[in-house]
Each structure stands twice: as C-alpha cells, then as structure tokens.
Amino acid sequence: MTTLPITPSQTVGPFFAYGLTAHQYGYDFNSLVEGELVNPIVHSAELIYVSGQILDGNGQPVSDAMIECWQADGQGQYNTQPIAYPTDQSSFIGFGRLGTGTTRTNQFTFTTIKPGATAPDSAPHINVILFLRGSLRTLYTRLYFADEPEANEQDALLRSVEPERRTTLIATKSKDGHYQFNIRLQGSDETVFFDL
Amino acid sequence: MEPNIVEPDKPATHSGLSPSVPLSNHPLHLSPEYKSTILRSPTRPLMLVPDQMKNLRMPVFGDSCLGALDNDLTKNARKNGEPIGERIKIAGRVLDASGRPLPNVLVEIWQANAAGRYIHKAEIHDAPLDPNFLGAGRLLTDAEGRYSFYTIKPGAYPWGNHYNAWRPNHIHFSVIGPHLDQRLITQMYFPGDPLFAYDPIFQSVPKHARELLIAKFSMDWTEPEFALAYEFNIVLNGRNQTPFE
Ligand SMILES: [Fe+3]
Numbered sequence: 001m002t003t004l005p006i007t008p009s010q011t012v013g014p015f016f017a018y019g020l021t022a023h024q025y026g027y028d029f030n031s032l033v034e035g036e037l038v039n040p041i042v043h044s045a046e047l048i049y050v051s052g053q054i055l056d057g058n059g060q061p062v063s064d065a066m067i068e069c070w071q072a073d074g075q076g077q078y079n080t081q082p083i084a085y086p087t088d089q090s091s092f093i094g095f096g097r098l099g100t101g102t103t104r105t106n107q108f109t110f111t112t113i114k115p116g117a118t119a120p121d122s123a124p125h126i127n128v129i130l131f132l133r134g135s136l137r138t139l140y141t142r143l144y145f146a147d148e149p150e151a152n153e154q155d156a157l158l159r160s161v162e163p164e165r166r167t168t169l170i171a172t173k174s175k176d177g178h179y180q181f182n183i184r185l186q187g188s189d190e191t192v193f194f195d196l
Numbered sequence: 197m198e199p200n201i202v203e204p205d206k207p208a209t210h211s212g213l214s215p216s217v218p219l220s221n222h223p224l225h226l227s228p229e230y231k232s233t234i235l236r237s238p239t240r241p242l243m244l245v246p247d248q249m250k251n252l253r254m255p256v257f258g259d260s261c262l263g264a265l266d267n268d269l270t271k272n273a274r275k276n277g278e279p280i281g282e283r284i285k286i287a288g289r290v291l292d293a294s295g296r297p298l299p300n301v302l303v304e305i306w307q308a309n310a311a312g313r314y315i316h317k318a319e320i321h322d323a324p325l326d327p328n329f330l331g332a333g334r335l336l337t338d339a340e341g342r343y344s345f346y347t348i349k350p351g352a353y354p355w356g357n358h359y360n361a362w363r364p365n366h367i368h369f370s371v372i373g374p375h376l377d378q379r380l381i382t383q384m385y386f387p388g389d390p391l392f393a394y395d396p397i398f399q400s401v402p403k404h405a406r407e408l409l410i411a412k413f414s415m416d417w418t419e420p421e422f423a424l425a426y427e428f429n430i431v432l433n434g435r436n437q438t439p440f441e
C-alpha cells in the first residue's frame with residue numbers, strides 16, 4: 001500500500017474571519033455554520049449556553065482564535081445527515097464554529113443542548129477543535145460538564161488524565177443552563193490537548 | 197496526476213525527539229522564530245488518545261451549502277467589474293495517506309488580493325482593496341476527491357513578526373476530512389518564491405516536508421487564453437490501517 005506524505009499544517013493566521021466565520025463578523029459572505037448547534041426554537045426547553053475565552057501564556061484573551069464544537073445529540077448519536085444551508089429546517093446540527101473577535105471580551109458563546117453519552121464508559125462531552133494565530137497545528141480538546149460528576153468519574157478518557165489536570169476539561173456551571181469553559185494555552189492550569 | 201511525493205533529503209531532526217520517533221511533517225507547536233507561538237503553544241506533552249477517538253466521524257455537508265460561484269473567487273464578489281490581478285486556477289485532490297481519494301470534503305480558502313491586501317477589518321497594510329474581490333471561496337470535493345478554484349494570484353504582504361518581514365504569496369486552506377484527526381488548516385505557496393527562506397511560518401515546517409506546501413505549475417491544466425493552473429494535492433492524516441467502511 002502506498003503511503004503518501006501528509007500535508008503539513010500551518011497557522012490559520014489573523015485574517016480568517018471573512019472566509020470561515022464571515023456572517024458573525026459582518027462580512028459579505030455567508031457562513032455554513034455558526035454558534036448555534038441546534039435550532040433554538042425546536043429545542044427551546046433544553047438549550048444550554050457554553051461560553052469561554054481562549055487565554056494565552058500571559059492570561060490575556062485571544063482575539064483571533066476560531067473554535068469549533070462537534071457533539072452528539074441528546075441520545076448520544078452524532079449527526080450523520082449532511083448539513084444543509086440554510087440550516088433552519090434541520091433541528092440538530094451538532095457542529096458549530098465561532099471566532100473570538102466579535103465581542104469586547106473575546107468570549108465565545110455556543111448555543112446547544114447537552115449531548116447524551118456516546119458509550120457506557122463515556123460521559124457527555126463536546127469535541128473542541130481550536131485554531132489561532134500563533135498556533136501552527138490543529139489543537140484538540142474536550143469539554144465535559146461539571147454537573148455530571150458520576151458520569152465524569154466513569155469516563156475512560158477523563159480517567160486517563162492526571163487527576164490534577166482533569167478540571168481543565170470540565171466546564172463549570174455558572175447558572176442554570178450556562179456553562180463556562182476557558183481554554184488556557186499555557187500556565188499552571190494549561191488545558192489538556194490531545195495528540196491526534 | 198499523481199500527488200506530490202517528496203523524498204526526504206535527510207532525516208531532519210525535530211529537536212527533543214529521538215531519531216527513532218517517526219518523523220512528522222507538521223511543524224512543532226513552538227516555533228520561536230514565529231513569535232506569536234511563544235505565548236500561544238502548549239508547553240505540556242499532548243495526551244495520547246485511543247484510535248476510536250481519532251476515527252470519530254466528522255460532520256458532512258450537503259450540496260445545498262454551496263452557492264454557484266463559491267469556487268470562483270474571480271466572480272463571487274463582483275460589484276462593478278472584474279477583480280484586478282492575474283487570474284489563476286488552483287486544482288488538485290484531497291486524499292488520505294493510503295492514497296484513497298476523499299469525496300465530499302469541505303475545502304474553504306481565503307487569501308489576500310493581488311496587491312497583498314486582505315479585506316479583513318484589522319488589516320492595516322497600506323495596499324489598495326479591490327472592490328470586486330473578497331478573497332474567500334469554498335467547495336466540496338467530487339467523487340474522485342478532486343477540487344478546482346478560480347482565483348486571483350495573491351500578492352505578498354508585510355507583517356509585524358520582525359524587521360522587514362514579508363509573507364510569501366499564499367492561499368489559506370481549511371479542510372474538514374471525514375474523521376476527527378483529519379481536520380487540517382494549512383497554506384498553499386507558489387513555486388520559486390524568494391521569500392521562502394525568510395518566512396518563519398513556512399520555515400516552521402520540517403525541511404523534508406516543505407515542498408508539500410508548494411503548488412506545482414501545471415501546463416496540462418492551464419487554460420488557453422484564460423488562466424495559468426497550479427496543482428495542489430492535500431493528504432490528510434491517518435487511515436493507513438483502518439479499512440474504509
Ligand atoms: Fe495570510
């Protein structure tokens with residue numbers, strides 16, 4: 001079997017917004033996905049909001065990052081249907097993308113529902129994919145939920161993380177339906193990133 | 197057209213890795229010559245994860261996502277005429293490491309205009325905007341993993357990394373492959389650019405793999421009286437052992 005050399009990764013750079021996240025930044029180009037992973041009308045009763053900042057080695061929020069979320073639905077099933085545009089008809093997308101340059105505090109806020117567990121040894125989680133100026137490679141991490149302590153205890157991946165670093169993967173609950181998930185690129189509470 | 201295959205000239209060493217570690221084509225996270233990496237790259241070792249996680253299926257996109265001119269950047273933002281600059285075609289295939297073509301992959305591109313100016317609001321380079329050029333496009337690969345864009349050749353532009361820093365001409369590519377470990381963002385460069393030697397972003401790639409980011413001029417695909425063509429193939433991580441379902 002032939003093995004082809006892999007195409008090297010490069011930084012997303014500072015100027016991705018008008019291509020990858022045009023609509024939310026007000027550029028004249030449409031966006032296939034945004035910060036809503038579900039149709040908020042269809043799922044109004046179970047909506048959650050996941051907010052956070054990307055923080056650099058000085059603890060400063062990053063204003064030019066792009067974060068993607070990919071998660072299962074409430075039953076633990078990933079969406080295998082093609083994402084359509086416009087997305088209004090589709091009640092569960094499961095995939096979202098936001099830049100951090102649209103708010104004064106460089107916060108992102110995804111609107112979604114809590115995912116179901118995808119396996120008996122897996123707690124509800126969101127796959128997080130991060131790109132930013134100054135990062136030469138795709139950064140992968142996961143978001144778990146602080147109000148799922150028993151499930152988190154049983155999660156195979158979380159259990160394999162050194163105990164003192166596990167909290168970096170767990171979104172805290174600020175109030176009902178609102179979760180906070182900051183990603184720290186460096187420092188004593190540096191987020192755990194995965195080798196994919 | 198066969199994808200680019202590059203013979204490593206000699207096994208370059210990734211600092212900190214023993215020679216027995218398979219050589220990666222990707223840059224290291226920390227590449228201090230590219231100054232922004234210093235405060236923005238992880239300092240702890242990345243966590244190894246099971247294959248099952250790498251194999252997680254990514255979202256797929258339907259044809260309804262694409263506008264008729266999304267893959268033609270020379271037409272998709274016209275206001276009162278044609279964009280200025282050299283019209284070119286960029287085409288190739290998206291493959292996995294086993295050489296299997298990857299159909300229905302979302303490829304998104306963005307770039308500076310012919311003068312080296314991005315339309316991005318934070319861009320401060322004193323070069324003209326082009327009212328008829330946005331510099332963004334997208335498409336889905338066809339059943340054989342093929343793609344093709346028309347665009348304008350981007351200009352070089354200065355940046356603040358160091359004194360007299362200029363980026364080589366490049367087009368940014370974002371690719372969502374079928375599996376989680378096949379999410380790639382990269383940059384495509386043009387052959388023979390004199391700025392390669394001075395660009396820390398290009399130089400962040402291990403020496404043996406830099407060729408892979410340089411498109412090849414293609415006379416075969418060049419369109420008479422219309423546009424020069426460049427071939428750029430994209431090979432995504434993984435999938436050597438895993439049978440394709
Ligand atoms: Fe650029």
